[in-house]
Amino acid sequence: MREVPFALLDEQSKKEIRRAILKGVAIPGYQVPFASREMPIGRGWGTGGLQVTLALIGKEDTLKVIDQGADDSVNAINIKKLVQKTTGVETTSRTQDASIVQSRHRIPEVPLTKEQILVLQVPEPEPLRAIERSEYKTKRYHAEKEYSGAYLMLFEQIMRYNQTSQGADYPVLVNGRYVMNPSPIPRFDNPKIDSNEALILFGAGREKKIYAVPPYTNVQSLAFEDYPFVVEQFEGKICRETGLSNVFLDELTDEKTGETYYLCNDTSYMKEVLARKVAVK
Amino acid sequence: MKEQPILQIQKLSKQYGKGCIHCQGEHVQLEKNFCPVCKTVYACRDISFELYRGEILGIVGESGSGKSTLMKSLYFDEQITSGIGLLEDYENGTANIFEQSRQQQRLIRNTILGMVYQNPMLGLNMDFSSMSNIAEKQIAAGNRHVRNMEKRSLELLDHVNIPLFRSKEAPRNFSGGMQQRVQIAKALSNNPPVLLLDEVTTGLDLSVQADVLDLIKSIQRELNISMIVVSHDLAVIRMLADRTIVMLNGQIIEHGLTDQVLEDPQHAYTQQLVYSLL
Structure with missing residues (x-):
């Protein structure tokens, strides 16, 4: 029987994922398509984040996995075990000790540093999906910087509830160019992405997309002149x-x-x- | 001095297919509007006309004559094969609007043109409230002030006689006539100087048709908007249009003042059209 490669994925796969990551870093907020692999966990359970983590992790790394703020949920433990078994790296619960933090739906309270990488799991990377089903059209909207649909969603919420009701997946404008879905983190975490010291990577396994926010990138949550962005x-x-x-x-x-x-x-x-x-x- | 047209269309053509030696060149041999050899469809052929400020231009013709394709081309829903379009309100009428980038065309759509489709599903988002549907055009034009947009949307809904207590309802709950009126409000939201109306009364019952037509007429009088009204119903054209174009097989076969065209038709097809009224 063949030995399981370091970090599960074969080198060619890791290379391809790293290329997608590099492209994402070069174009902050742009969704880079990649050939998402079958993983030993179900799609929708963090396969995108896991592939990004496996493509980046080295023997010297220390991994932390969070699931909606918890280090000890079944999902977080399973992912940690999988990475540990296939790499032998150390795992930790302390944010400060981790070099790679894979997270589902939260950014840690402890500020990240330039030595760290935050990998966020993303179920739906497309911020315009709620108003446009066609991938062809949303790609065109991004190319033309046509983001009225994202504002329209927020406007509709204000009309219905007198405030923006989007609790998670609140769209942000990255580097003044691309509107991005910051993954289902609470609005509370949106300001943490802005000018963060750490590299923040987003992996959507089912939707086959990777995108990135490099350190110190300007990231602003969408808002109106008379309805500024507010956190919970x-x-x-x-x-x-x-x-x-x-x-x-x-x-x-x-x-x-x-x-x-x-x-x-x-x-x-x-x-x-x-x-x-x-x-x- | 002769008045400058607000919209000038010169030799607009739209074809579906590449064409062949049988259907291109000087001796075009088409069967109706398609080539019998290569099956290329010539939806619009060498369409030229002018629209003046405050004028309503009617376009009539049978189904498949190219009326709707022409409207979709003017609103950039379809990419034309060739032709020139000049809008006085865009670069003082010096730039061909069909050769502009998609961003510029989107700008023209959102600020200079308004469109009311035959099918409200094409013009409205049925899941969003009527108010959001109207605000969509304002957002697309760069407005980012919620209360201003809300105020403007309510004004327009009131103008088109939609009860304001229903302003937060989605258009899917509305009748066909109300959906058309919401579409008209949406098309007017950025005060466009040119409004395109594609078979707006088709499918509506007679009393609702009359309401919508009265509304269009009153809006045109109040705001002095130029309109292009497409219809296969001569009564609609007679009621609204100052001048009329008759289309057949993708070409203009007759044009003139509406009274002149309908009372004294010159082309055999127009005569048939006028005299075939039930």
């Missing part, structure tokens, strides 16, 4: 465990008391803050 508001709410208020919070219900409480969504950050508190005590 957690006014008066704090994390029950850490007391933090300037983080993205999960709303939970205490099963015993029926009381609503809030927890920091980024579990590793929460643990870190708690550990610091214990150490101080």
